[in-house]
Every structure is written in structure tokens, then in C-alpha cells.
Amino acid sequence: MSRPLPPAFYARATVAVAKDLLGHRLVSTVGGRRCAVRLVETEAYVGPHDPASHAFRWHRSRRNEAMYGPPGSLYVYFTYGMHWCANIVTEREGYPAAVLLRAGEPVEGVELMRRRRGGVRDREIASGPAKLAQALGITGRLDGHLVLGPPLWVEVGEPLDHRRRGTSARIGVRRGERQRRRYFEKGSPHVSRPRG
DNA sequence: CTTGAGATGTTT
DNA sequence: AACATCTCAAGA
Numbered sequence: 001m002s003r004p005l006p007p008a009f010y011a012r013a014t015v016a017v018a019k020d021l022l023g024h025r026l027v028s029t030v031g032g033r034r035c036a037v038r039l040v041e042t043e044a045y046v047g048p049h050d051p052a053s054h055a056f057r058w059h060r061s062r063r064n065e066a067m068y069g070p071p072g073s074l075y076v077y078f079t080y081g082m083h084w085c086a087n088i089v090t091e092r093e094g095y096p097a098a099v100l101l102r103a104g105e106p107v108e109g110v111e112l113m114r115r116r117r118g119g120v121r122d123r124e125i126a127s128g129p130a131k132l133a134q135a136l137g138i139t140g141r142l143d144g145h146l147v148l149g150p151p152l153w154v155e156v157g158e159p160l161d162h163r164r165r166g167t168s169a170r171i172g173v174r175r176g177e178r179q180r181r182r183y184f185e186k187g188s189p190h191v192s193r194p195r196g
Numbered sequence: 197c198t199t200g201a202g203a204t205g206t207t208t
Numbered sequence: 209a210a211c212a213t214c215t216c217a218a219g220a
Binding site for chain 1: 210211212213214
């Protein structure tokens with residue numbers, strides 16, 4: 001009997017997705033009007049062995065059920081009593097892993113997004129996971145939906161230059177955070193921390 | 197610019 | 209009691 005493949009084996013795909021999403025456009029037609037951000041910050045929650053993941057130790061509940069869905073599903077959760085945050089599921093059905101969409105640069109329908117966000121300036125529109133969700137109209141109604149078409153999908157954008165790529169520890173994570181699984185565009189004013 | 201407290205409800 | 213957060217007011 002041989003050793004099982006280590007958790008790191010399964011982490012690779014999710015990490016790759018988190019990195020590769022930078023530069024692509026997240027498009028929303030929620031509410032009938034189109035708007036979009038260019039993704040500039042993501043985080044990887046790589047599976048049941050990730051202590052920061054909502055699916056740590058295969059935890060499964062009504063809240064995180066969507067993490068067990070097929071790749072390309074949305075996992076939208078409610079946190080801190082008032083905010084929605086959106087993830088894209090990355091691994092095979094039944095293996096819970098996802099990428100948190102943390103920040104985006106407004107590129108289309110900016111005034112619509114600004115209105116949803118209470119009239120803030122451009123750099124405040126989607127510079128954080130809950131801000132991004134609010135700007136695009138993402139709520140729990142989209143939990144479990146596929147991001148392959150309306151009302152929410154990802155369009156191909158310019159790949160991010162390697163010089164502009166930054167990595168750090170994840171934000172707001174305390175439980176055994178050793179790896180650097182936050183990926184962002186260096187120097188962007190639209191990330192959730194100044195310049196990353 | 198920075199820091200810190202309060203909001204607000206679900207999950208553990 | 210913590211939480212994959214945000215806003216606002218106050219200070220430097």
C-alpha cells in the first residue's frame with residue numbers, strides 16, 4: 001500500500017486558477033445592465049487540508065455546499081453580518097476548493113457600479129471582496145450558479161505581465177496561515193491594500 | 197495618509 | 209467567540 005498524494009498535489013490547480021484569473025474581466029448583467037471589472041486580486045482556498053477554508057476537514061453545510069459543486073460554480077457566502085463574498089469553484093465535483101475574487105478595476109458600467117457602492121470614488125468601487133460583490137450585484141441568489149454566462153461570467157483579457165505580479169499571505173486569515181496564497185497586480189490602486 | 201471602533205448575523 | 213469585511217471619525 002502506497003502513500004496518498006499529499007495536499008500540495010491538489011493545491012496546484014487552484015493556485016494556478018487564482019493566478020491566471022488576474023487580468024481577465026468579470027462581467028455582470030445582474031439587474032439587466034452590463035458592468036465589468038478587470039480582476040486584480042484573488043486568493044486560493046485550496047481544499048480540505050487548508051485550515052482557512054470553509055471546507056477545512058471536509059466540513060460541509062448549507063452555507064458552503066456550493067464548494068462541492070462542479071468547477072466554474074459560484075460559492076457566494078454571507079459574512080460579518082452584512083457582506084457577500086464571491087468565489088469560483090476550481091476542482092472536480094466533490095472536492096471543495098475555490099478562488100476568492102478579492103478586487104477588480106472598474107472597466108465597464110462604472111456609474112452603475114458606483115451607484116451600487118454609494119457613490120464612492122473609482123478606487124473604492126471594488127477594492128475588496130465584499131465591495132466587488134456589491135459593485136457587480138452579486139448576492140446569495142447566485143450561490144451555486146455557473147459563471148459561464150449571464151448573469152455572471154468571465155471574459156478573456158490581457159494576461160498580466162509577470163513584472164506586475166505580486167504574492168502575499170491571505171488577508172483576514174488567522175488560522176495557520178503559512179503559505180502565500182494571495183495574488184494581485186503590483187502597484188494597482190484597485191487592490192484591497194494600498195499597492196499590495 | 198493611518199489607526200481603531202462599531203456594525204451586524206451566522207457559524208463554531 | 210470568531211468570522212475569507214467595510215465605513216467612518218479622529219489623529220498625524
